[in-house]
Amino acid sequence: MDEKIPRRDAINYLLGAGLVALGGATLYPVIRYMIPPKASGSGTASVSAAKVGDLKPNEGLIFKFGDAPAILVLRPGGDPYTASDYVAMTAVCTHLNCTVQYRTDLKEIWCACHNGHFDLQGRVMSGPPPAPLDMYRVAIKGNEIFVTSEKA
Ligand code: FES
Numbered sequence: 001m002d003e004k005i006p007r008r009d010a011i012n013y014l015l016g017a018g019l020v021a022l023g024g025a026t027l028y029p030v031i032r033y034m035i036p037p038k039a040s041g042s043g044t045a046s047v048s049a050a051k052v053g054d055l056k057p058n059e060g061l062i063f064k065f066g067d068a069p070a071i072l073v074l075r076p077g078g079d080p081y082t083a084s085d086y087v088a089m090t091a092v093c094t095h096l097n098c099t100v101q102y103r104t105d106l107k108e109i110w111c112a113c114h115n116g117h118f119d120l121q122g123r124v125m126s127g128p129p130p131a132p133l134d135m136y137r138v139a140i141k142g143n144e145i146f147v148t149s150e151k152a
Contacts, residue, residue: 046148049088052080052140060102060109065147068092069099070136072147073120076107081140088136088147089122095129109133 049063049072057080060073069091078085089109091099098113108125109118116127123132137148 046146048144049138049147050145052143052145054145055080055086057085058104058107060104062091062099062101063147065090065136065149070147071100071102071109072138072145073102073109075120083138083140083145086138086145087120087122088138089118089133090136092133093129094124094131094133095127100133 045066047063047065049065049070050061055061055072055074057074057078058076060071062069062071064070070088071091072086072088074080075085075087091101093100093111093113093116095111095114095116098111100109100111100116100118102108103110106117107120109120109122110116111118111127111129114128116129117125118129118133119125121132122135124130134149137150139146139148
């Protein structure tokens, strides 16, 4: 018995499948926009920020902490093998979310956007930032420098 699909049914089937695909392609980004991903910084997170020796005393580097930048600084005169000689904090300025940087000349964290200054404990020293930078814990395991946030 010949079971050919009539031409009209085949066209309707293809048209229906195309409409379903178009609907999915249209709705997916809308749904993704309406349901944002979990904010970073919730819960405990730990990342390998650098290797021992990547920083000299009085140097800092920006690294990726979840989906936000963070900054790791080896204090002036600090020992690269001693975790307590490092400080780490978010690099997202509390004013308008610019990325801060370490100023070796000032030995401070500095936000270039509006001249905000923070000390190495993340406290605001001057400028418009309304709140301190969130500090992270630093630990050395083997040759890796791990940074951990315990924000609830
Ligand atoms: S965004 Fe940092 S001081 Fe304005």
